[in-house]
Amino acid sequence: MPSVVLITGVSRHLGGVFARLLCEQESIERIIGVDVVAPPHPVGRTEFVRADIRSPMIGKVIASAAVDTVVHMSVIATPLHAGGRATQKEINVIGSMQLLAACQKAPSVQHLVVKSTAGVYGSSNRDPALFQEDMAAKKLPSTGFGKDSVEVEGYVRGLARRRPDIGITMIRFANVIGPRVRTAMTDYFSLPVIPMPLGFDARLQFIHEDDVGAAMVAATMEAPAGIVNVAGDGIITMTQAVALAGRPVLAVPPGTRGPLNFALRRSGLIDFSPDQLDLFVYGRGLDTHAMRALLRFEPQYTTREAFEDFVAAGIRPLDRAADLTYAAGARVEQILQRAERLLPGSKDPASIGRSS
Template structure:
């Protein structure tokens, strides 16, 4: 049962980014709620095959946030849920420039369309705790009112700051619309598939020498619950969404049954190369800074407003482990390749330092 202020459930909900994991699951959950009339998914791309069954009952429109124009007004949308954010650049699809175009310009144009929709009553925007950055100047715990102590290095974090700035402007122009911004900690869980889950799924996990940052996660199912409640309830404001408690990086690696390989901080790019060689993806500066400094947020405002507390960070991480039972370490050939790649990365860093000195 949804807690919070009573409100009439929206008749038409528009969800952006339904071709992706998060958007598809949110749209499916809303379709299953008899209080919601119609769910319309906006996305320029078709979903992958495994997500198609989730979208049964979702009216799909091929459009990105930047080209919605009058679609939202024509649909007489009561609520818009904006989830179409890229968290890392994709070199095959335009790299950082395309990522910023989608995140920043796309959000700006979507909000312009929302502003012109006279019947809109609710806006829910996916944000991230990356908005706080990650540096040695950080407080022990961030609240929603804490300003970043340094400009984030990562592109995604900078995009988030721009997006939230646009939402603040929208709130001033449309005070009649309930605007909810959800700053999610990194998703984790048995079915979540992210850069972070791939990081912890590696048999050999690179860490920064001398650092053991404190981390927080939010279980994917709990993220869905908060998003759902934001749509069918009345929750204006900005909220941190994370599991209570923390895990040190070393604890998380041990729980996952993996092997930690400490490297020099500049050499983490070499360790990321190992991940690419072994098929585990890539890291952005947002992830690198998180692995160096960590980040912990306060969720008091969330629990008070929603009457809901996500499961703990440790419990969410344990569910991730249960969903990834393969604990096989690297074989001799892969281990030799991994060790050599890490050593090469460290040697390159040392060579660069000598040249500059």
């Protein structure tokens, strides 16, 4: 059972939801949350430490608190939320490398839980009906969040080889949706007009935002389970999703994903990678037997119910205020780290603004 848990990405919505749920586990003695900006939401009894996982100083946080369980929730799915693709990749890839290096050096760490994505399976016309955890992508993601997640999972496997005593649980979530979370999917179905590939009706699977937090708690409290798919039961087609959203449709040829992605990015409304747009052409399905057998987790919402809950709350305008705050914090930490490298005597960036 975990005793001291460290959570990355605690200032983002899903990280905060997970932190609050984990605080209900009375057997856990201490919970530490780290991020580049202070949480804008309650995090229960979680102790907040302002720290950037891209900095080697994250190792000092883990070592000083004798952390035994690390929960990595700081892989960002949308570049607009992080301040651009370059910053997104730095946080996702460089940040994960530093965090895993810190875990490798810390003898106290016994369990690593990673929030990953079903996007590592890619999406193509050669895919199976349902991806099982031991299956590989028929077409690997080449850009964006999916590519970052493939790299992160590779680093996690490397850690498992170097430190076989650390138990690994890696959760590959279906696309997250809900009334309060901001994801690529909520942005897409909030567009004034929804582009839909002409001649295709992809199968989609979703996981409700509330179920993400509950699944991460199960992964943290249960024994290490390896790689586990997590998704709501059933599927929903693109046609059904668009009808439920009540938005007009713009039919686009599937071969125009590049220009479409460029136009959406230039509009400032949404930033999908071409690989994410492939999902709307070919769809994707997940086998979830391991979710029940290993995590003993049962989602509260089916795929359709999760989407209906998102729609019932009212599709929101695309508010960038929270994104700008987080992106500014990430940028400041990046500048401080560069200053530290140039001026070795300057103040430790991981300690600036630290609070609890």
